[in-house]
Amino acid sequence: MKARRKQTAPPPPEAGEARIAALLAEKRLFKASAAFRRQANCRDPNVYARSARRPLEFWAAWARELEWARPWKKVLEWKPPQAKWFVGGKLNASVNCLDRHVRAGSRRRTKAALLWEGEPGDRRTYTYWDLYREVNQFANVLKRLGIRKGDRVAIYLPLIPEAAISMLACARLGAIHSVVFGGFSAEALKDRINDARAKLLITADGGYRRGSVLPLKQYADEALAACPSIENVVVVKRGGQEFPVHIREGRDHWWHRLLQDAPAWCPPEAMDSEDALYILYTSGTTGKPKGIVHTTGGYLVGCLATTRWVFDLKEDDVFWCTADIGWVTGHSYTVYGPLAAGTTTVMYEGAPDWPARDRFWDICERLGVTVFYTAPTAIRAFMKWGAEHIQKHDLSRLRLIGTVGEPINPEVWVWYHETVGGGRCPVVDTWWQTETGHILITPLPGLTALKPGSATFPFPGIAAEVVDAHGKPVAVGGGYLVLTRPWPGMLRGIWGNPERYRAAYWSRFPGLYFTGDGAKKDKDGYFWLLGRVDDVLNVAGHRIGTAEVESALVDHKAVAEAAVVGVPHEVKGEAIAAFVTLKDGTGHYDELVEELKEHVVKKIGALARPERIIFSADLPKTRSGKIMRRLLRDIATGRALGDVTTLADPSVLDTLKGRYAEDAE
Numbered sequence: 118m119k120a121r122r123k124q125t126a127p128p129p130p131e132a133g134e135a136r137i138a139a140l141l142a143e144k145r146l147f148k149a150s151a152a153f154r155r156q157a158n159c160r161d162p163n164v165y166a167r168s169a170r171r172p173l174e175f176w177a178a179w180a181r182e183l184e185w186a187r188p189w190k191k192v193l194e195w196k197p198p199q200a201k202w203f204v205g206g207k208l209n210a211s212v213n214c215l216d217r218h219v220r221a222g223s224r225r226r227t228k229a230a231l232l233w234e235g236e237p238g239d240r241r242t243y244t245y246w247d248l249y250r251e252v253n254q255f256a257n258v259l260k261r262l263g264i265r266k267g268d269r270v271a272i273y274l275p276l277i278p279e280a281a282i283s284m285l286a287c288a289r290l291g292a293i294h295s296v297v298f299g300g301f302s303a304e305a306l307k308d309r310i311n312d313a314r315a316k317l318l319i320t321a322d323g324g325y326r327r328g329s330v331l332p333l334k335q336y337a338d339e340a341l342a343a344c345p346s347i348e349n350v351v352v353v354k355r356g357g358q359e360f361p362v363h364i365r366e367g368r369d370h371w372w373h374r375l376l377q378d379a380p381a382w383c384p385p386e387a388m389d390s391e392d393a394l395y396i397l398y399t400s401g402t403t404g405k406p407k408g409i410v411h412t413t414g415g416y417l418v419g420c421l422a423t424t425r426w427v428f429d430l431k432e433d434d435v436f437w438c439t440a441d442i443g444w445v446t447g448h449s450y451t452v453y454g455p456l457a458a459g460t461t462t463v464m465y466e467g468a469p470d471w472p473a474r475d476r477f478w479d480i481c482e483r484l485g486v487t488v489f490y491t492a493p494t495a496i497r498a499f500m501k502w503g504a505e506h507i508q509k510h511d512l513s514r515l516r517l518i519g520t521v522g523e524p525i526n527p528e529v530w531v532w533y534h535e536t537v538g539g540g541r542c543p544v545v546d547t548w549w550q551t552e553t554g555h556i557l558i559t560p561l562p563g564l565t566a567l568k569p570g571s572a573t574f575p576f577p578g579i580a581a582e583v584v585d586a587h588g589k590p591v592a593v594g595g596g597y598l599v600l601t602r603p604w605p606g607m608l609r610g611i612w613g614n615p616e617r618y619r620a621a622y623w624s625r626f627p628g629l630y631f632t633g634d635g636a637k638k639d640k641d642g643y644f645w646l647l648g649r650v651d652d653v654l655n656v657a658g659h660r661i662g663t664a665e666v667e668s669a670l671v672d673h674k675a676v677a678e679a680a681v682v683g684v685p686h687e688v689k690g691e692a693i694a695a696f697v698t699l700k701d702g703t704g705h706y707d708e709l710v711e712e713l714k715e716h717v718v719k720k721i722g723a724l725a726r727p728e729r730i731i732f733s734a735d736l737p738k739t740r741s742g743k744i745m746r747r748l749l750r751d752i753a754t755g756r757a758l759g760d761v762t763t764l765a766d767p768s769v770l771d772t773l774k775g776r777y778a779e780d781a782e
């Protein structure tokens with residue numbers, strides 16, 4: 118293909134500051150090469166108009182690509198805020214991700230479904246046939262342990278193939294999986310297991326992260342001390358003697374032992390299109406994470422459509438989405454989307470800078486990655502580490518690169534396009550959420566003229582608007598991002614809490630789904646995402662509720678009150694600053710700072726560790742007693758103070774400002 122560089126060509130130069138500035142100053146649109154456009158999966162610009170006229174037909178056409186045990190009777194039943202997609206249809210997600218390809222002829226059957234690499238360098242390759250067999254076997258194991266349709270299974274694993282196998286095995290039986298990110302603490306795991314009342318936990322002896330071992334089974338044991346619903350635990354042996362584990366007879370079982378004599382075929386459960394496929398916990402504006410519920414038919418349709426059109430995947434592509442399986446991106450674009458599309462998907466267990474800062478590029482070169490999808494926080498780190506780590510490797514097979522998770526600033530976008538993409542790969546900046554299930558705002562790489570920093574347009578079949586405070590659409594300008602029509606992969610609710618579902622998403626603007634994000638639309642109709650407008654932080658692409666961190670802090674015996682805000686951070690995008698009032702009055706206790714940070718790590722996980730803790734005798738509050746976070750944010754970022762007319766005791770501010778400045782020195 119013309120667009121690909123020859124193996125011998127010199128690597129592209131790093132886009133330095135001057136070049137980035139010059140490219141941005143040109144204000145040109147970045148278009149894919151003619152060769153890319155010619156081969157693109159979606160090259161018909163009429164798809165937007167057509168799908169807007171007949172969105173249900175558009176989605177039904179995608180649904181027909183899947184295999185149904187019984188066809189649907191009706192595409193959509195919409196009783197706001199409850200949507201049902203492909204009503205009456207029956208299907209199984211594991212059949213669509215595996216059996217369908219295994220039956221499609223020897224080429225697909227023996228094709229690599231999963232290329233996995235562990236952090237220490239161990240590698241495993243699963244063909245579709247291999248994966249199909251292991252999923253069937255493990256489904257039989259789960260069955261033998263009493264797991265049935267509708268039961269909840271918690272998965273707390275490192276990024277190893279068993280994570281995908283566990284998810285698909287649950288799907289085969291119709292059990293609902295709840296994956297908990299391996300970076301979450303024992304307490305966070307316990308809360309999630311108990312909220313879902315999971316019957317079984319799948320974990321591992323440990324996992325590797327930056328050369329050291331995360332003792333997952335040990336954390337799991339701590340959690341299980343207070344998880345009465347768990348009957349059995351399956352433990353994957355990830356390592357050797359490095360991972361000493363305690364096995365409790367009768368409750369804990371080694372994965373490899375159970376698999377030894379498990380039958381190779383497990384009949385799939387025909388699931389109703391609207392049966393739950395999984396629960397995934399995410400942060401909201403209260404201290405308690407929300408169990409987002411996704412169902413089977415619509416979710417798979419949305420994942421398949423976006424995987425094919427946004428990532429432009431062909432039979433020979435090797436697709437690497439770098440997200441951990443503990444986040445929705447890992448669910449939709451490491452497992453369900455790529456496997457439904459019959460792609461080769463890549464999984465890497467460890468850190469991007471282990472053993473060196475070129476680990477990702479080394480993997481891209483050795484595995485021949487063609488489409489690469491990562492987060493802006495990672496790109497900012499790569500940029501800081503310098504282009505030499507990239508230039509060491511032949512990345513000429515890359516043909517498309519993407520980002521997700523937070524707004525990407527135009528400079529970083531251009532650097533990514535030039536330095537990683539060699540100036541030839543289109544960049545797909547994809548906006549979506551745990552709740553949306555799949556990508557909703559995104560370029561179509563063969564069609565869309567790109568503007569660095571803009572996620573461009575709603576995917577065909579998706580209706581999004583920017584609205585003002587009254588819910589009125591803004592033609593050009595800023596406001597709140599809402600979705601005005603249901604879409605196939607949308608969440609169907611919050612596990613065990615229908616009222617919160619309504620309140621969190623459907624009450625701000627009646628009849629519209631409120632995303633919690635600010636956005637603006639420019640004169641050409643491009644969408645620009647501006648970050649959260651609620652009390653949710655985005656730290657290194659991870660969603661963390663300010664209220665969660667606050668309740669973790671208040672849980673400490675010395676703390677009377679806490680208020681948490683996000684402050685800009687060069688690599689993480691946002692970092693956590695916490696203002697804390699102590700029970701025995703004010704004081705500047707250095708040793709307490711570390712203790713409180715550790716306490717948050719213990720309650721939530723390392724991802725929520727506050728960057729700064731500032732003690733204060735008081736917190737600024739409105740007369741009705743609400744903490745004025747906006748003011749704290751202004752203090753923490755050193756900005757001029759906003760409106761203080763509602764402040765109960767204005768002198769609090771001066772004290773706080775002084776304290777923060779002192780702390781920053």
Ligand code: WTA
Binds near residue numbers: 399
């Ligand atoms: C943010 C991750 C700007 C946004 C898939 C959203 C983005 C939250 C983008 C969801 C993007 C995600 N540009 N912001 N391309 N993608 N976000 O649930 O604030 O972990 O509401 O899902 O991430 O985070 P979540």
